[in-house]
Amino acid sequence: MSTAQLELTHITQAAARASAIAAATPDARRAEWLLAVADILDANSAELVALADEETHLGEARLAGEVARTSGQLRLFARVITEGSYLEAIIDHANPAAVPPTPDLRRVLRPLGPVAVFSASNFPFAFSVAGGDTASALAVGCAVVVKAHSGHPRLSERTAELVAEALRGAGAPEGLFSLVSGRDAGTALVQDPAIKAVGFTGSIPGGRALFDLAVSRPDPIPFYGELGSLNPVVLTQAAIEARGAELASGLAGSFTLGAGQFCTKPGLVFLPEGTDFAALLAAASREKPAGAMLTDRIAEAYPEGLRGHATVPGVDVVVGSVDQRALAEGAAPVVFRTSAATVFEHPDRLLEECFGPTTVLIEYQDREELHRVLALVPGSLTATVDAEPGEDIQAVAEQLAGLAGRVLFGGWPTGVAVNWAQHHGGPWPATTSLFTSVGATAARRFQRPVAYQDAPEALLPEALREENPLRIPRRVDGVLSLP
Amino acid sequence: MSTAQLELTHITQAAARASAIAAATPDARRAEWLLAVADILDANSAELVALADEETHLGEARLAGEVARTSGQLRLFARVITEGSYLEAIIDHANPAAVPPTPDLRRVLRPLGPVAVFSASNFPFAFSVAGGDTASALAVGCAVVVKAHSGHPRLSERTAELVAEALRGAGAPEGLFSLVSGRDAGTALVQDPAIKAVGFTGSIPGGRALFDLAVSRPDPIPFYGELGSLNPVVLTQAAIEARGAELASGLAGSFTLGAGQFCTKPGLVFLPEGTDFAALLAAASREKPAGAMLTDRIAEAYPEGLRGHATVPGVDVVVGSVDQRALAEGAAPVVFRTSAATVFEHPDRLLEECFGPTTVLIEYQDREELHRVLALVPGSLTATVDAEPGEDIQAVAEQLAGLAGRVLFGGWPTGVAVNWAQHHGGPWPATTSLFTSVGATAARRFQRPVAYQDAPEALLPEALREENPLRIPRRVDGVLSLP
Numbered sequence: 001m002s003t004a005q006l007e008l009t010h011i012t013q014a015a016a017r018a019s020a021i022a023a024a025t026p027d028a029r030r031a032e033w034l035l036a037v038a039d040i041l042d043a044n045s046a047e048l049v050a051l052a053d054e055e056t057h058l059g060e061a062r063l064a065g066e067v068a069r070t071s072g073q074l075r076l077f078a079r080v081i082t083e084g085s086y087l088e089a090i091i092d093h094a095n096p097a098a099v100p101p102t103p104d105l106r107r108v109l110r111p112l113g114p115v116a117v118f119s120a121s122n123f124p125f126a127f128s129v130a131g132g133d134t135a136s137a138l139a140v141g142c143a144v145v146v147k148a149h150s151g152h153p154r155l156s157e158r159t160a161e162l163v164a165e166a167l168r169g170a171g172a173p174e175g176l177f178s179l180v181s182g183r184d185a186g187t188a189l190v191q192d193p194a195i196k197a198v199g200f201t202g203s204i205p206g207g208r209a210l211f212d213l214a215v216s217r218p219d220p221i222p223f224y225g226e227l228g229s230l231n232p233v234v235l236t237q238a239a240i241e242a243r244g245a246e247l248a249s250g251l252a253g254s255f256t257l258g259a260g261q262f263c264t265k266p267g268l269v270f271l272p273e274g275t276d277f278a279a280l281l282a283a284a285s286r287e288k289p290a291g292a293m294l295t296d297r298i299a300e301a302y303p304e305g306l307r308g309h310a311t312v313p314g315v316d317v318v319v320g321s322v323d324q325r326a327l328a329e330g331a332a333p334v335v336f337r338t339s340a341a342t343v344f345e346h347p348d349r350l351l352e353e354c355f356g357p358t359t360v361l362i363e364y365q366d367r368e369e370l371h372r373v374l375a376l377v378p379g380s381l382t383a384t385v386d387a388e389p390g391e392d393i394q395a396v397a398e399q400l401a402g403l404a405g406r407v408l409f410g411g412w413p414t415g416v417a418v419n420w421a422q423h424h425g426g427p428w429p430a431t432t433s434l435f436t437s438v439g440a441t442a443a444r445r446f447q448r449p450v451a452y453q454d455a456p457e458a459l460l461p462e463a464l465r466e467e468n469p470l471r472i473p474r475r476v477d478g479v480l481s482l483p
Numbered sequence: 484m485s486t487a488q489l490e491l492t493h494i495t496q497a498a499a500r501a502s503a504i505a506a507a508t509p510d511a512r513r514a515e516w517l518l519a520v521a522d523i524l525d526a527n528s529a530e531l532v533a534l535a536d537e538e539t540h541l542g543e544a545r546l547a548g549e550v551a552r553t554s555g556q557l558r559l560f561a562r563v564i565t566e567g568s569y570l571e572a573i574i575d576h577a578n579p580a581a582v583p584p585t586p587d588l589r590r591v592l593r594p595l596g597p598v599a600v601f602s603a604s605n606f607p608f609a610f611s612v613a614g615g616d617t618a619s620a621l622a623v624g625c626a627v628v629v630k631a632h633s634g635h636p637r638l639s640e641r642t643a644e645l646v647a648e649a650l651r652g653a654g655a656p657e658g659l660f661s662l663v664s665g666r667d668a669g670t671a672l673v674q675d676p677a678i679k680a681v682g683f684t685g686s687i688p689g690g691r692a693l694f695d696l697a698v699s700r701p702d703p704i705p706f707y708g709e710l711g712s713l714n715p716v717v718l719t720q721a722a723i724e725a726r727g728a729e730l731a732s733g734l735a736g737s738f739t740l741g742a743g744q745f746c747t748k749p750g751l752v753f754l755p756e757g758t759d760f761a762a763l764l765a766a767a768s769r770e771k772p773a774g775a776m777l778t779d780r781i782a783e784a785y786p787e788g789l790r791g792h793a794t795v796p797g798v799d800v801v802v803g804s805v806d807q808r809a810l811a812e813g814a815a816p817v818v819f820r821t822s823a824a825t826v827f828e829h830p831d832r833l834l835e836e837c838f839g840p841t842t843v844l845i846e847y848q849d850r851e852e853l854h855r856v857l858a859l860v861p862g863s864l865t866a867t868v869d870a871e872p873g874e875d876i877q878a879v880a881e882q883l884a885g886l887a888g889r890v891l892f893g894g895w896p897t898g899v900a901v902n903w904a905q906h907h908g909g910p911w912p913a914t915t916s917l918f919t920s921v922g923a924t925a926a927r928r929f930q931r932p933v934a935y936q937d938a939p940e941a942l943l944p945e946a947l948r949e950e951n952p953l954r955i956p957r958r959v960d961g962v963l964s965l966p
Contacts, residue, residue, distance in 0.1 A: 024881075065583075068582075079961070083961075083963075085958070085963055088924075090903050090904040090923075090924075091904060092900070092902045092903055092904040092905075098900075099551075100548075100898060102900040102902060103891075103894060103898075103900060105900055105902065105904040105905060106904055107903075107904040107905070107906050107924075110884065112917075211698075211703065212698075212699075215694075215695075215698040215703075216695075219862075219910075219911040219912070220694065220698075220911060220915060222917065379702075389939075393942070394942060397938075397942050398507075401593065401933050401935075404933075405931070405932065405933060405934065406933070406934040406935075406936055407933060407934070407935050407936065407938070408586075408936040408937065409935070409936065409937045409938045409939060409942065410937055411586060411936065411937055415583060415586075417575070417581075417585040417586065417588060419575045419585060419588065419961075420573050420575055420590075420958055420960075420961050421573040421574060421575040421588040421589055421590040421934055421958075422575075422588060422590070422934060423590050423932040423933065423934035425931075425932065427702075427931070428702040428703060429702070432703060434595075434705065434930070434931045434932070435932075436932060440573075441571075441573075441590075441932070447917070448888070448908075448910070448917045449888060449906040449908065449917070449918075449919060449924070450884050450887075450888060450889070450890060450906065451888065451889040451890070451904055451905060451906035452884075452889075452890050452892070453889055453890065453891040453892065453894065454891065454892045454893055454894055455880075455890070455892045456872070456892060459876070459877060459880050459892065473963050475568070475903055475904075477903075478562070478566075478902075478903050480566075480568055480956050480965060481965075482963060482964075482965065
């Protein structure tokens with residue numbers, strides 16, 4: 001083994017030992033660990049934001065909001081594990097009268113073991129070192145080994161120091177949380193026998209490569225990847241007629257937010273042909289300043305992606321310029337306009353994600369053509385339809401629910417609330433999974449069920465003991481009951 | 484496309500259309516479909532059992548019980564979808580006071596789409612054409628395409644006819660259920676773009692090959708495979724002293740049940756050295772008749788597997804003979820005895836599943852050695868510890884919970900109750916999944932979440948409408964509430 005390999009093994013072995021301790025720790029204690037991490041992030045927000053702004057150029061206001069979101073996520077998971085439904089406790093008492101007789105059987109979810117978390121470039125807090133994957137894994141009692149993103153190395157180090165300090169102070173076991181860096185460490189981590197699941201947020205090629213590693217292990221492990229998303233938006237004729245300028249202003253704000261580097265950026269906008277919406281959007285977008293890109297690689301890929309769209313016959317540029325020579329000053333907004341007919345001819349080129357402040361207006365002739373072109377859109381995190389009250393959009397809504405994990409009725413997809421009902425996921429390539437990476441149910445990714453048959457009361461996990469000492473919701477003999 | 488490919492595409496396209504209809508069908512109607520299938524199986528039990536006995540030699544009593552189990556499974560899923568918790572409905576009302584304000588968000592689980600089901604040789608009803616995978620997929624509104632097992636082709640055809648007849652009679656859509664045969668059809672099915680998930684019960688090599696196909700698709704799909712399991716049993720000194728003959732009799736019954744062709748067969752039995760348990764087991768096993776094997780391939784693999792164990796130095800044969808020349812009369816019970824020390828030297832050969840009426844007694848010197856040898860046992864569906872009241876077995880139980888999906892405290896693993904709390908799954912290679920293939924929660928395998936943001940009431944699925952018209956349990960603003 002090389003020194004790097006030895007070091008990684010040391011880290012993952014420590015994570016395995018810490019996971020065993022965390023799994024045996026009461027929920028109330030683990031909730032305290034999460035709250036300690038939340039508190040230390042808030043207390044050091046100013047320092048972290050300054051560091052993040054130097055490395056990501058995302059701006060202080062946005063970054064301060066993201067720290068609050070991140071500590072809020074940790075506090076949500078503290079509530080989730082305290083409430084206890086996340087354990088999915090089910091008790092079926094023995095039934096000697098059944099044919100054949102059935103034993104006493106009690107099921108609960110238990111932590112999987114050490115989780116590898118790959119942090120994202122575009123959310124240096126909320127989807128990074130102490131982000132949602134880390135929070136949900138720690139919550140259920142899994143150790144976490146984070147692979148730092150190369151786009152914000154100093155911030156990653158500093159955040160990791162603070163997380164480790166908070167966990168130590170709260171009495172969490174040594175090795176429960178660690179940070180590794182570098183591409184080689186990342187690939188080794190996914191293949192490490194001690195690692196039992198992976199959380200990933202990033203690009204389709206990067207995510208697919210790691211997914212392939214995870215599933216080709218001698219013992220395949222779950223890979224929860226959030227990879228890429230076009231986030232289609234459908235505007236109706238009536239909506240544009242009633243609120244055209246307002247929609248244009250909202251769309252301009254959404255597709256340029258964070259210089260268009262959001263996984264929920266609206267990348268495709270379907271609208272009826274023959275409206276003045278493009279002109280309204282041009283007016284609204286011109287006010288938007290150029291924004292610095294997160295990394296050199298993303299900055300270089302942006303004009304390439306733009307050229308990929310612009311060189312398709314039948315595609316017009318209605319806002320900005322594909323020639324982004326002034327990129328040193330940041331990426332400027334670019335809007336394309338084309339027809340559904342052109343998408344039918346060049347689906348691969350026009351239905352490809354372009355990370356940055358750009359979107360494609362696609363004009364449809366009628367509802368029938370709209371349905372046909374939506375059928376080509378790959379799986380997305382979100383899909384939006386904006387219509388006037390009373391319009392019949394049931395068929396559109398149904399189609400959007402088939403291609404995305406979150407369907408919006410008006411509004412813009414770039415806000416992702418962190419709560420119990422959130423689903424941030426969707427069919428491939430939006431994610432590799434049937435789970436969310438944001439919100440309370442993200443916890444289920446890092447748990448596995450165990451059923452205890454005819455167990456003595458003293459050997460049952462507390463969640464399954466007869467008198468319900470944790471006072472959690474449980475299903476008993478088929479009936480869901482509240483404490 | 485070849486004719487066979489065209490035919491398969493025809494079937495999967497019909498399944499996709501039927502899935503869309505089933506997804507939009509009320510739970511109460513789909514429950515009727517399940518009950519109709521259950522009723523037709525029960526009504527034709529005698530004919531089906533006779534056909535199954537000809538093809539599998541499993542015996543009429545066992546097969547009649549299995550039909551009842553299968554119709555019981557269908558009825559359980561009818562109750563599950565009627566109760567409604569399986570939809571995991573969550574509502575978070577808008578909160579304009581939050582920073583930033585949060586929208587109205589409502590999450591529900593929706594069916595994935597057409598599911599491919601690979602039936603098993605060893606349970607021609609309960610894990611076959613109308614078995615648990617089919618029942619749970621139909622329950623949530625997914626069409627099913629079953630790949631018949633080559634071990635019981637006529638039974639598969641006849642069962643499929645009856646299922647189709649029942650579904651037609653109950654008003655289910657055309658194409659909701661179909662049957663295909665042959666290895667080529669099976670591999671094509673896993674790669675078919677219309678198929679959205681796979682349920683599989685079978686061998687490790689066969690399951691791994693199909694798993695690899697499922698995850699290497701351009702759009703990877705979930706593969707829920709139940710592959711192989713050693714089902715370790717730990718007996719303590721005190722248990723053997725107190726109940727040695729009873730334990731021997733129970734074990735003999737369990738490892739020879741169905742000629743040892745159960746995925747939950749106890750294949751490894753850990754016991755303290757220096758007891759007379761082997762002699763007691765020999766006495767109890769000698770009474771067990773030879774049993775016909777399910778297929779020629781399984782019959783040929785059995786003596787090969789036995790030789791694989793017998794030729795390890797330090798392994799004794801304490802019951803039966805490795806030389807199974809009289810296999811025409813069926814497979815006879817064989818018991819091996821060895822030491823934990825021998826397992827440390829030859830883990831690969833002794834910790835390999837041997838399908839058939841055989842088990843391996845492994846003698847441990849002390850608890851410390853027991854823990855070390857258990858650490859080598861691969862993931863299993865079940866693990867059992869049998870001790871006397873008052874013995875300290877907490878560490879053993881905890882270790883077993885780490886390696887299996889169901890932990891038994893006494894009794895034998897070969898009975899698998901079908902109820903709400905059951906978990907029939909476990910770490911690789913027991914399964915490829917964090918889900919069960921038996922019991923109520925199996926339904927979650929074929930569902931994906933969708934969140935509706937700011938949706939007009941009329942466009943929400945009924946499960947999410949404000950007044951809870953389905954009267955199902957839901958979580959509202961973080962609080963789980965019963966109807």
